[in-house]
Amino acid sequence: MPILTSQCCIAGGGPAGLMMGYLLARAGVDVIVLEKHADFLRDFRGDTVHPSTLQLFKELGLDDGLLTRPFQKTEHLSVSISGKAYKLADFNRLPLEHGFIAMMPQWDLLDFVADTARELPNFRLFMSAKAEALIEEDGKVVGLRAEGEDGPLEIRSLLTVAADGRDSRLRDQSGLEVEDMGAPIDVFWMRLPRAADAALDSMARADSDGFLVLINRGDYWQCALPFPKGAADTIRAEGLEAFRGRIGRLAPDLAPVTGEIKSWDDVKLLTVQVNHLKTWWRTGLLCIGDAAHAMSPVGGVGINLAVQDAVAAARMLAPGLREGRAPDTMLTAVQKRRDWPARMTQRAQIAAHNRVLVPVISGGAPPKAPFILKLIDRVPVLRGLTARAVGMGLRPEHWPHDS
Numbered sequence: 001m002p003i004l005t006s007q008c009c010i011a012g013g014g015p016a017g018l019m020m021g022y023l024l025a026r027a028g029v030d031v032i033v034l035e036k037h038a039d040f041l042r043d044f045r046g047d048t049v050h051p052s053t054l055q056l057f058k059e060l061g062l063d064d065g066l067l068t069r070p071f072q073k074t075e076h077l078s079v080s081i082s083g084k085a086y087k088l089a090d091f092n093r094l095p096l097e098h099g100f101i102a103m104m105p106q107w108d109l110l111d112f113v114a115d116t117a118r119e120l121p122n123f124r125l126f127m128s129a130k131a132e133a134l135i136e137e138d139g140k141v142v143g144l145r146a147e148g149e150d151g152p153l154e155i156r157s158l159l160t161v162a163a164d165g166r167d168s169r170l171r172d173q174s175g176l177e178v179e180d181m182g183a184p185i186d187v188f189w190m191r192l193p194r195a196a197d198a199a200l201d202s203m204a205r206a207d208s209d210g211f212l213v214l215i216n217r218g219d220y221w222q223c224a225l226p227f228p229k230g231a232a233d234t235i236r237a238e239g240l241e242a243f244r245g246r247i248g249r250l251a252p253d254l255a256p257v258t259g260e261i262k263s264w265d266d267v268k269l270l271t272v273q274v275n276h277l278k279t280w281w282r283t284g285l286l287c288i289g290d291a292a293h294a295m296s297p298v299g300g301v302g303i304n305l306a307v308q309d310a311v312a313a314a315r316m317l318a319p320g321l322r323e324g325r326a327p328d329t330m331l332t333a334v335q336k337r338r339d340w341p342a343r344m345t346q347r348a349q350i351a352a353h354n355r356v357l358v359p360v361i362s363g364g365a366p367p368k369a370p371f372i373l374k375l376i377d378r379v380p381v382l383r384g385l386t387a388r389a390v391g392m393g394l395r396p397e398h399w400p401h402d403s
Helices: 015-026 051-059 106-117 169-174 232-237 240-250 252-260 302-322 328-361 371-378 380-392
Strands: 003-011 031-034 072-074 076-081 084-090 101-103 123-126 130-137 140-148 151-162 178-180 185-193 203-207 210-216 220-228 268-270 275-277 285-287
Touching: 003 015, 003 140, 003 302, 015 031, 015 106, 015 123, 015 302, 031 151, 051 302, 051 380, 076 380, 084 371, 084 380, 106 123, 130 151, 130 169, 151 169, 151 302, 169 285, 185 232, 185 252, 185 328, 203 240, 210 240, 210 328, 220 240, 220 328, 240 252, 275 328, 302 328, 371 380
Parallel strands: 003 031, 003 151, 031 123, 076 203, 151 285
Antiparallel strands: 072 101, 076 084, 130 140, 140 151, 178 275, 185 220, 185 268, 203 210, 210 220
16 A cells, blocks of 8 residues: 655545645645545535635735636625515625625636646645545544545645545544534525526525525526425425426526426435534644534535635644644644634524524515615615625635745
């Protein structure tokens, strides 16, 4: 079995893992990143690149290159409730060069980061390499074993990072305790054709048939239909025609194209989880991104929180790793920096589940717009505040200009 060494080994080539790997390598750390798939081409993943992330790419001098990749610009968010539209957020009111959400397929984002990182001599990315097990010695994690394209391999490192998602294999092996916060919804994802003259901005629609989110992906809408947790089989049993009818009533302008949903294979199920680790680390091991805190899709914040975790961890851990020192004393500081914004965001998502989504998707009388939404719709400065909350989040991270 080949044995490789690095100062840091990262399991998972998603936004958290690739960004941390790139930033550590940029700071002079020898890094190996493992991605279990052969490419990044998978649909219905987080595609909303928020202004906080675009600002970070600007600080890194990478924003121009990133924005050459395909994306749709969302400058406003709105919601239609029982047929009446309300403006919710104006991102162009943010004091930033990139005052918008970039609706970019995640594979394009990841390809860009990977291509940029590969230019650094101390960055190694192994595709089709699945992390299988932690290597422990005297109670300390000293690396991992993986299954690669050419067979098993072993990687020894000062720090092992679990960035392998909400179903993290390494986290489960670590013995770290996961606290489940509960999620009362699941989501069906699908795509439907988008007319060339359709509205540019993504939006949400709510009425007595439920709640539907439409995300502008250029020539098609990426659609999300939340429903009560565990009800997927019940909805499927009602039949595809009933499902198409529900989508058509929620979005009448899409009714003529719902026939593009030809089978249930065109409808993907996301089982929503909201949880977090009580402790993100053990000696020699750190969990970040969804491996540390699985997020609801509400607000599209998951990818951005993962990137923020990566930035904070790389910035705080690079000096020690670069000098060949185990960073154990800094792992607590990383969690202290990032745990609060993750937990506060999860609490906001749970409040949105319970106070907004559940009453709507449970059926009954047509929903009514709350007073605060009516006020935001009427007062432009308030739409700037909601844009700040959604687009920048809590405790946005930055990268030193000289690194």
